Amino acid sequence: MTDRPILELRSVTRTFPGVVAMDDVSIAFRPGEVHAVIGENGAGKSTMMNVLAGELQPDAGAILVDGKKVGISDALASQMLGIRIVFQELSLCHNLTVGENVLLSTFADRPPLSILARNGAARAAAEPLAKLGLTDVATDTPVATLSVAQQQLVEIARAISQHVRILVLDEPNSALSPRESARLFEVIRTLKAQGVTIIYVSHHLEEVLALADRISVMRDGRLVRTIDNDPEVDVDLLVTHMVGRQVNAADQYALRPEAHNHLGEPVLDVRDLSVAGNIRHASFTLSQGEILGVAGLPDSGKDILADAIFGLAPRGGTIEIGGIRLPPGRPPHSIAAGISLIPADRRAAGALLSMTVAENAVSAALRRFTRHGFLRHRPIRDTAADYVGKLDARIASLGQKIATLSGGNQQKIILARGLVTGPRVLILHEPTRGIDVGAKAEIYSILKALAADGLAILMISSELPEIMLHSSRVIVMADQVIMGQLSGADITEEAIMALATRKEAVRAA
Amino acid sequence: DPVSLEEFELAPRIAESIEAGEPLDIFVSYHDVSNEFAPFVRAGVERADEADNVNARFIGPVGADADAQISEIETLMDQMDGLAISSVSTDALAPLINRLVEAGIPVISYNTDNPDSDRLVFAGQDLVQSGREAGKLMAEVLDGEGRVMITTLDAAAQWSLDRESGAREALGEHDGIEVVRTLNTGTDPQEIFAAIENAMLADPNIDGILSLECCSTPAAGEWVERNNRVGDVKVVGFDLLDQTVELVADGVIQATIDQAPERQGYEAVNLLVTFLGGEPIDDLDTGVGIYTPDNVSEVMQ
Amino acid sequence: MPPTAGSPRYSPTRVSLARRVLTAKETGVFLALVVMCLFLAFATESFLTTTNLLNVGRQISLLGIMAIGMTFVLVSGEIDLSVGSTYALGGLATGMFIISGWPLLPALGAGLLIGAAVGLANGLLSTYGRLPSLIATLGMLSIIRGSALLLTGGQPVTVNERNGAAPDVLARFEFMGQGYLFGVVPMQLVFFAAVAALGWLLLSRTAFGFRVFAVGGSAKAARVSGIHVQSVKIWAFVIMGTLAALAGILSMAFLPSGQAGRTGLGLELDVIAAVVIGGASLAGGIGTVLGTVLGVLVIGVLRNGLVLMGVSPFMQEVMIGLVIIIAVAIDKWSMRSRST
Amino acid sequence: MPPTAGSPRYSPTRVSLARRVLTAKETGVFLALVVMCLFLAFATESFLTTTNLLNVGRQISLLGIMAIGMTFVLVSGEIDLSVGSTYALGGLATGMFIISGWPLLPALGAGLLIGAAVGLANGLLSTYGRLPSLIATLGMLSIIRGSALLLTGGQPVTVNERNGAAPDVLARFEFMGQGYLFGVVPMQLVFFAAVAALGWLLLSRTAFGFRVFAVGGSAKAARVSGIHVQSVKIWAFVIMGTLAALAGILSMAFLPSGQAGRTGLGLELDVIAAVVIGGASLAGGIGTVLGTVLGVLVIGVLRNGLVLMGVSPFMQEVMIGLVIIIAVAIDKWSMRSRST
């Protein structure tokens, strides 16, 4: 490994209205290294990646490749330099097949009138997919029918489908199962062995420690420092750099609701819940003050659970809340009955992106903020300000568009929306996906406090630590059914994984 | 009946300007300046504009739009010494015409009359009469016997309704003639041709096509010629578009009725100038010109 | 620029009026309008006369009434191409009711109801029917136009005593379209002002208006907020249909005549252009009633100005197209410069 | 739903033809067409005659040529409302060149270039100009119509010897529009077939076509994959403009006359309707040339059938609207049932 950087940023600055997203950042990437970039939400990581991708132009500063100054005016320019990027947000063509999506870049600069050979293309697409272990999906499958995890793999396959010198991965595994992630790490190591430089953005610090050669930490748009991944570097140290003060990372794990937490009355009673092709006869109850975790691999059925209970997906079976039956397919009824949903897909299903922070906060409880149909602005503002304060959301003003907030802060506003309705049951779907450690800890402590006040919480998550450490009880789904329940000391990674993979084990036998 | 300036309460503004010997600002509003007729009318207006002391301006909406015609006249009202108008819709324009007349601005109608309004006189062809002539011509070329289809590009327009009633009246005088249908062709040239084509296929035993306007006339002629039905299917229509003239000369179209649009434009201005000059004016029939293969050479340069 | 700009509603400090106006969403179209008016004031004698300005006011009113309705539809994330036909059908039907001897209010009510029904059909097709609204309303454009032709047999409908209208009904009907409030302000303009005021209140001050924005910005997120997306969109279409019929009725009262083959033909594109010039987004979630009013004024002043300046009618077509493009471009560009 | 679990990797097994046809995207519109044809074959005498079928073929050709172009534009995620005007301008300009004595090829080339230039302007405005294409092309609709009126002074343009066309040029020009290949197949239909074949090849087999789908499916994904989004969209508009001019030229050659105030008025909505009936999505990324051809046939057969059955023209309007809605609804619903 030489010390001459393959890619270097010098004093790069990029501002947005009201924020300096990158503030005089100088950073060098060495050939063939895995270089992790970490930082709190909104620290400027994605902004840096977007600058490398040609999606954003820096306001000031220079970019050097192989020691030569270059301009990255657009995506094409970035590709010409051998840079390939997997963005934080999925960017696939939903009208195309898996194979076509993988080959998007390959076909980008073919002569326009060249005839595309179908079979060769399918084979070319299958190779990077196979590397990532996505072998059970035909290349001519419409990508829209894939799960989010599979889509993420397709996107990674696209990035490695061609010769690549610098591979940028911005939270590439936020939707992947542990097994899929492991496979991805293998691919990363193989590429590294082939001399590819890898820039890796993640909030999973253990992963970063396991994978990276060097780690750069960003805070508030600035590069705090770049450190070698020596054995003495640990999560605590990284967190300290990230948040700029001494914290005990174990704090966030000390929040687990006590098993002896006093449980109140059962509020949510789900019986024989079925969703065609996704869930078969699921039954469980949820009590006041309880945090019930739902774990399972992708496609186990857990991902439709939230929508089905809330009334967004057609379903069979009965759902009672406080003894009253919920009609299917009626979200307004669900809200009135006391259910709030925090959906997994923040951008597509969560935030009202074109509206302000305050408007988002009150949108699920509008009735409370109107008189004779007219909006009452003072209560709206006061309530929104109240929750922004309670959840410690960092915003410039209540009139700011939610689209301009960082992901963690968006999530807090959506949580506020769920709480403003005064729910008895809060359904959280991937509540901390893509959220930094600090914000995560805050959100967990808020949830715990809410549960202590008697709120019943259903937390559906792909992140095992989250489930293990913050649930008083865990349901594990596999192959469309509830495979089992765990509580108290039985909640261990091994126990959960055993249930989650039970079907596969049976099949394999 | 003749009308003259003495019986008319001219707006003081106009009276003063005549007094001062300023040029007369005459506006000629046509109901659709983008149709094929408009250039001829405009030419007549421009010819009249050449006279000393006359500023004649040709205005009107693109596409027959009553609202637009009203808005434009309303906007220009204060600049007018006189208005000649061919209305998009007689009923819709009548109140405005009355308002102008009340404000002391002389208004005449041309090309399309507006008899229920207070307009002073009308210069043009009597539309019912011209329809009657067309009907008569058709009866004549059919020898009083046959099945006739009437075509028009806007069956609902006032001028079309007038001509249709005249034509049906004249055809109705012959027991041997049956009017099969009125075909609404739409306005796009391709559409017009396709409509005729489809209608002739649906009912192959039609003996005569009577077109009520400029544009389905050549289309009917073309259809007849291309399907080798010349003489077998008779065509009578309106106006002297290039294509129509040629088809008449070739004997494909048996007769066409001209309404001298250039003259209408010219006379429209002229009548107002005459009126404002203090002389009485009266309705002016610009005539029905009938062209058949025998005399069509008169209009071929 | 801090992201608070332009949304002083929740910001704790009061922003000065000038500042608010300069950063408001409607700035682009407002500037375009001012430039046009200044130019016309110098270039023509009659532009700034009261008569002319009131004329402009009347001439834009019907377009304006429909544009208010279209603002709701566009903000809700849909589009309505059937408005020209609804305008024709509503007006003609009311006219026919009046000449067949109905009293005024039932005739008006029936006309408005027809408009509302068309809106309802559009809304049902575009929501529960799962058709893109462009297609649903394109089909309805044709269906409603055909219905108007069938209803009237293609004959012009004229509302006068000769055709059977009761004299007192006729007088009140004509007053709606041709009268002047206090002898000065054209009644059509009064209707437009009232519709604009109500529309502004409804869109920017009520829970319903809030929901229209929410639904247009992100239908999925709105559903998670417990908003009944379909019913909000259907209501937007119903408002649009009713206002299109109202405009058609006023046109009938003004002329007082109409013809199914012609009335309101192609009007939909004018209406959409006005709303988009006013800053609304075809993608939904963005638009204001004030912007729409300004957009309508731009079109009205442009048409008036071109006529006053004696621009040839063919050249007018070219100019109108240019101004549509330029006005929207200014808006886009000023938005962009404000956001970076 | 387990996505295609178990389906073969490169689908090495040949799926039976019947199976492929039944699951093809075009099934909905194909069924609609078959039902209509069967009905007309029984209900009328003349529908199934060769003359009539060739007539239908000719009557849909120009609509069809434009619809192929519109397929590219819609699939790329844009829309073009200016095509009726371009059709008029392209045809009229070529006609004027011919009667002012130009040889055939330069006259045709110039007409097509004008169409391409309009497309280029639409494309530039909709990409680099950042205008929504609905608005950009709505403005151009007006600008180009006005230009055609200015160019011709509103006079009809008739291409004949008397007006100055050279006899041999005229003969060849008229053959393009009026002639028959092998004495049977109308030349217009030949042009349509050729355009459809090339369009199919380009859209579904070439790298350019692939990029059109990519760009329409997700502009961001396409961009970050290194596809030059703007240039792909601009080319789609240029293809559209050129084909609109070609259709206009053929119309001119057929009639052989045109008029700027009338030719192609409102055609844009027919063209869009045909493409959408054929299964293309207004949201972009979805559409096929085969579907478009079927959509054009549906409209052509419908128009022809209604006339053959003697349905009143007013009722025809209603029926056309209904068929647009029903055809697209069938398509949506059959897609839905196939995907669940």
Ligand SMILES: Nc1ncnc2c1ncn2[C@@H]1O[C@H](COP(=O)(O)OP(=O)(O)OP(=O)(O)O)[C@@H](O)[C@H]1O
């Ligand atoms: N297009 C934009 N407009 C306005 N602000 C933006 C834009 N893009 C980024 N920002 C702001 O820039 C800052 C840095 O954002 P960035 O996405 O780079 O953070 P990040 O480190 O990737 O965070 P995360 O961990 O949440 O992904 C944030 O405050 C964000 O709100």
Ligand SMILES: Nc1ncnc2c1ncn2[C@@H]1O[C@H](COP(=O)(O)OP(=O)(O)OP(=O)(O)O)[C@@H](O)[C@H]1O
């Ligand atoms: N069009 C936009 N206008 C304003 N801000 C934007 C826009 N697009 C993205 N942003 C902001 O830019 C930042 C970059 O987005 P990114 O995809 O990195 O997500 P993030 O906010 O960092 O959230 P997370 O890491 O939780 O997913 C975000 O803060 C987002 O709010």
Ligand SMILES: [Mg+2]
């Ligand atoms: Mg990020």
Ligand SMILES: [Mg+2]
């Ligand atoms: Mg993030």
